[in-house]
Amino acid sequence: MALLSKQERRHFPDWDDPAQCIFQRVDIDVEKCDGCRLCTLVCPANVLEVYVEDSRKKARVKTSQRGCISCNNCHAICANEAIGAKLANDFVGFYRQLGRGPFSLPRKF
Amino acid sequence: MAETNAAVARLDDAEQIEADAGRVSKITEVPVGADWNAVERAMLERRSIRKYKRRQVPPHLIRRMLEMGRYSPSQGNCQPWKFLVVRDAAMIQGMEEYCAGACKKLSTSFDYTTHRAGSLRHFATRAKTRLFNRLQPNMLHPVPMTVATLIAQGRFAVFHRAPTVILLLMDKRGIGTPEIDIGICGTNIVLAAQSFGLGTCWIGFSKLLNQSREWCARLGVEAPYEISEAITVGYPVGDPTRPIARDTHEIVWFEDGKKEILY
Numbered sequence: 001m002a003l004l005s006k007q008e009r010r011h012f013p014d015w016d017d018p019a020q021c022i023f024q025r026v027d028i029d030v031e032k033c034d035g036c037r038l039c040t041l042v043c044p045a046n047v048l049e050v051y052v053e054d055s056r057k058k059a060r061v062k063t064s065q066r067g068c069i070s071c072n073n074c075h076a077i078c079a080n081e082a083i084g085a086k087l088a089n090d091f092v093g094f095y096r097q098l099g100r101g102p103f104s105l106p107r108k109f
Numbered sequence: 110m111a112e113t114n115a116a117v118a119r120l121d122d123a124e125q126i127e128a129d130a131g132r133v134s135k136i137t138e139v140p141v142g143a144d145w146n147a148v149e150r151a152m153l154e155r156r157s158i159r160k161y162k163r164r165q166v167p168p169h170l171i172r173r174m175l176e177m178g179r180y181s182p183s184q185g186n187c188q189p190w191k192f193l194v195v196r197d198a199a200m201i202q203g204m205e206e207y208c209a210g211a212c213k214k215l216s217t218s219f220d221y222t223t224h225r226a227g228s229l230r231h232f233a234t235r236a237k238t239r240l241f242n243r244l245q246p247n248m249l250h251p252v253p254m255t256v257a258t259l260i261a262q263g264r265f266a267v268f269h270r271a272p273t274v275i276l277l278l279m280d281k282r283g284i285g286t287p288e289i290d291i292g293i294c295g296t297n298i299v300l301a302a303q304s305f306g307l308g309t310c311w312i313g314f315s316k317l318l319n320q321s322r323e324w325c326a327r328l329g330v331e332a333p334y335e336i337s338e339a340i341t342v343g344y345p346v347g348d349p350t351r352p353i354a355r356d357t358h359e360i361v362w363f364e365d366g367k368k369e370i371l372y
Binding site: 012013015016021038041042044045046066067069070071072073075076077078079081084086088089091094095097099100101102103104105106108109 | 141142143144145153156157158159160220221222226238239242243246250251252254255256259264265346347348349350351352353354355356357358359372
């Protein structure tokens with residue numbers, strides 16, 4: 001008995017395939033974003049950048065979110081609560097995340 | 110009266126003994142839904158900090174942090190740690206360059222995503238990585254390899270240009286699993302730092318320095334010690350204290366003959 005099937009245990013995800021290494025997790029609220037660039041500084045995967053649109057600066061995710069580990073450093077540093085991840089990164093096969101529930105803020109019991 | 114076996118006494122009469130001795134331990138009542146205390150707050154506000162101000166950390170704070178490491182629990186009280194504190198900017202830069210070079214080798218050898226899809230190099234690297242993946246599933250994971258590639262491309266620093274780097278050396282002769290003791294010791298250090306308003310980050314790639322005879326000599330890393338982890342320390346840029354959401358994890362709870370699944 002194991003939580004991963006025999007097939008899963010043998011399957012190492014293809015690093016090139018975004019459907020097998022799932023990193024697409026950061027949401028940005030462009031209305032709230034003031035383009036301050038703090039999130040681009042603290043992102044451990046270097047997937048964020050600031051662009052200019054209608055002479056207003058806004059953060060966005062680069063072409064690839066590869067490497068985003070949902071650490072939420074971007075959320076922790078944002079003054080406007082404009083950015084954050086609400087889902088964990090995940091993989092297909094051998095590295096599939098197990099036993100995870102939905103994201104939650106710290107809870108007081 | 111027959112002499113009581115200490116182990117049995119602990120089970121049966123311990124509360125009587127503490128009462129007789131007049132040293133009854135106080136029970137702290139923590140009400141349901143109580144506000145976070147200072148320790149919890151440090152744990153919740155700790156982030157892995159990768160951007161630091163230039164300002165150096167006062168040495169007495171580093172000493173205070175290491176003091177908390179000294180008091181961490183270890184298997185059989187074996188205390189399998191040794192601390193190296195590096196605050197010399199040129200030396201940190203040298204360590205950075207060595208590790209970045211090693212990451213570059215790792216990246217070209219294993220991160221096939223950097224090679225053009227369809228090329229022979231991509232095909233060969235991918236085949237090699239998939240083979241090694243089975244043997245080294247923890248290290249050859251797409252997340253650290255992505256970071257190794259960022260470092261190789263000069264888009265990321267191993268030691269994050271931190272003013273202070275603490276290298277945690279492990280005595281390989283430690284009792285049981287000394288790696289865990291190093292983890293516990295480092296956690297004490299990191300939480301103490303957090304309580305002083307300092308930022309820290311665990312640097313696993315610091316282990317690459319073990320491969321360098323030159324750096325081992327320069328740092329004085331000798332068997333039976335090896336570099337197990339490093340912790341960068343400095344004042345964080347910005348104010349990274351907003352509470353964040355995290356994954357919840359399955360908790361299996363056995364009580365009164367029942368089993369419950371909580372999150």
